[in-house]
Amino acid sequence: MPLPISVSIVSCNEEGNLARCLRSVEGLAREIVVVDSGSKDGTVAVAESFGAKVTHQAWLGYRDQKNVALGLCEEEWVLALDCDEELSPELRANVEAFFEEGLDKRFDGASFNRKVWFMGRWILHGDWYPDTKLRLFRREKAKWAGSPEHDYIELEGNNRTWLRGDLHHFSFPSINRYVEKINGFADVFLQRQVDAGKSWSLATNVFRPWWRFFRAYVIRRGFMDGFPGLWIAVATAFSAFVRYSRKYEDEVNEVKSEK
Structure with missing residues (x-):
């Protein structure tokens, strides 16, 4: 059964990435919320093909745009993703275990590492790894903060844990x-x-x-x-x-x- 999660995404002309992202969470969450800022390609059609609720919002900057998406989520928990990201099979299994083991009753958020694909390989060292992100959180205790281009989730109380498995990131195809x-x-x-x-x-x-x-x-x-x-x-x-x-x-x- 789908988990009490809203997947939250902001998009613009991400037809080439969005299907991979949504495929990695297919059947995992009860709700998918996509806030699009005016895509001219097939982004909206891809989102709707996965059953996402798509809303248009003129671009406000990453932080504020993501807060719009967060405000549209209805489930108790939110999994926030970018279009060029996907859950690895190990991370997806551990997100499921987080709820199956009752950790959602003990914590208000969960962080995990993000791994970048670049020049034909996964980058496992340097400044790019581990790029730990808090992306699974209790909706009512979180908001996007930071600068417009470098945003992060601010979690009330900071009661979080860490999950094994990587969030795959395809940020730089070239x-x-x-x-x-x-x-x-x-x-x-x-x-x-x-x-x-x-x-x-x-x-x-x-x-x-x-x-x-x-x-x-x-x-x-x-x-x-x-x-x-x-x-x-x-x-x-x-x-x-x-x-x-x-x-x-x-x-x-x-x-x-x-x-």
């Missing part, structure tokens, strides 16, 4: 996809720095990328993932270098505009 996201995250990072009144620092601009590489590749053993591990460490460092450099550019442009 190198191009990763590179495309660098500028978008840099834009948001710059705005946060401006809002906080921070000034550019050469030391930070140089040290942070170096530290990100060293932490990912050496301390967190990214080297054990072969060339993909090296690429991720270098790309992460470069992304940090771009983000912090944007504040320098912003200050130079501000001086020029005042002349």
Whole structure:
């Protein structure tokens, strides 16, 4: 029998990912809620083919969009997923065991590790693993918090446990996809720095990328993932270098505009 769970998803043009996601939870939950922000492909049709309740909502940012979806859920528990994620068979079995063993009566949430597929392999080290996420939680005790682009579940009381099994993540189907996201995250990072009144620092601009590489590749053993591990460490460092450099550019442009 389906569990007292609402699967909560936000979507936009995710036809290529959504079927895989929903297939991994098929028959698991009593309800699937999809909040779509205007897909032009077959995303809505895919969602409806799995029996999802689809609602349109203009894009509000990840955090606020997910809170809209959360507000539409009716079951006691919520399993929040992104379209490019899926439950591994082991994780699904342990979600079922969570309820069968009565752990839903003892805890208000459950976390599990997220594992990324990149360059033809699962990434098992470095900054990308284990990427522990709280995604199964009691609806009335949780909300999405954080910044608009880096959201997380804030659980009242933080009474949680951890489940074995990985949440599979297919976030970067290609190198191009990763590179495309660098500028978008840099834009948001710059705005946060401006809002906080921070000034550019050469030391930070140089040290942070170096530290990100060293932490990912050496301390967190990214080297054990072969060339993909090296690429991720270098790309992460470069992304940090771009983000912090944007504040320098912003200050130079501000001086020029005042002349």
